[in-house]
Amino acid sequence: MEKCKGRSDDMLIIRGVNVFPSQIESVLLEMSETEPHYLLIVERHGNLDTLTVQVEVQEQFFSDEVKVLQMLSKKIKANIESTLGISVTVQLVEPKSIERTAGKAKRVIDKRIL
Amino acid sequence: MIIKQLSVFLENKTGRLSEVSSILGDAGINMTAFSIADTSDFGILRVIVSEPEKAMKILKKNDFSVNLTDVVCLICPNESGALARALKILKEEEVQIEYMYAFSIDKAANIILRTADTNDCIEKLQKHELELMKASELYKL
Numbered sequence A: 001m002e003k004c005k006g007r008s009d010d011m012l013i014i015r016g017v018n019v020f021p022s023q024i025e026s027v028l029l030e031m032s033e034t035e036p037h038y039l040l041i042v043e044r045h046g047n048l049d050t051l052t053v054q055v056e057v058q059e060q061f062f063s064d065e066v067k068v069l070q071m072l073s074k075k076i077k078a079n080i081e082s083t084l085g086i087s088v089t090v091q092l093v094e095p096k097s098i099e100r101t102a103g104k105a106k107r108v109i110d111k112r113i114l
Numbered sequence B: 001m002i003i004k005q006l007s008v009f010l011e012n013k014t015g016r017l018s019e020v021s022s023i024l025g026d027a028g029i030n031m032t033a034f035s036i037a038d039t040s041d042f043g044i045l046r047v048i049v050s051e052p053e054k055a056m057k058i059l060k061k062n063d064f065s066v067n068l069t070d071v072v073c074l075i076c077p078n079e080s081g082a083l084a085r086a087l088k089i090l091k092e093e094e095v096q097i098e099y100m101y102a103f104s105i106d107k108a109a110n111i112i113l114r115t116a117d118t119n120d121c122i123e124k125l126q127k128h129e130l131e132l133m134k135a136s137e138l139y140k141l
Helices: A021-030 A066-084 B016-026 B052-061 B082-092 B118-127 B135-140
Strands: A012-014 A017-019 A034-045 A048-057 A089-093 A108-110 B003-011 B031-038 B042-049 B066-077 B097-105 B108-115
Touching: A012 A034, A012 A048, A017 A021, A021 A034, A021 A066, A048 A066, A066 A089, A066 B042, A089 B042, B003 B016, B003 B052, B003 B108, B003 B135, B016 B031, B016 B042, B016 B052, B031 B097, B031 B108, B042 B066, B042 B108, B042 B135, B052 B066, B066 B082, B066 B118, B082 B108, B082 B118, B108 B118
Parallel strands: A034 A108, A048 A089
Antiparallel strands: A012 A017, A034 A048, B003 B042, B003 B066, B031 B042, B066 B108, B097 B108
């Protein structure tokens, strides 16, 4: 039996695929370059849902060179996509820019009007 | 000869650059030269400041991703063909340039160079008697 993915009421359905925020968290935790602070933004363009993952870059992995950061962003994207099975957009953001909330963290912004 | 350049990660959001410059301004740190590398998602601010270590500490305290990068400052005469001559030497010595930007003071054009191996680059430039700016001089500008 597969490991439990998370609470069913956290589940998002994006392009017909069930996505648990905790799946993304576990991908980020496995990578040493990223912090497990992330924000998922779900939008609908036309009839297509899009998922954007904002990820904070750990300070020690910040590089002066654009190509290094772009490679990191590609690696995060590939890891998340292989876990979720849908394509995502990864955005690197500044450390501590994603809101820290006491108690239950707000990880998802769903902008779709259903 | 090695110059410490401050590199700051900036999100692609309005007001980020303004915040960095006002933090540095409030701390009494002067900027001599800067350039921004931009991509669709983020930017990297590269700046030469009067006190790199102090600037890094202050920006870190304000939650910016910052690091110090080793660069070289080449002094070129401000005349046509001067840069071409300098770059030809770098080409012949097989020095690969990651990025560069320039600023000019009086009669000289100063070029900040980032190469894969800074020490090696300095050695080669000095071998060909190209003028390099000392870090202490640059920070004082």
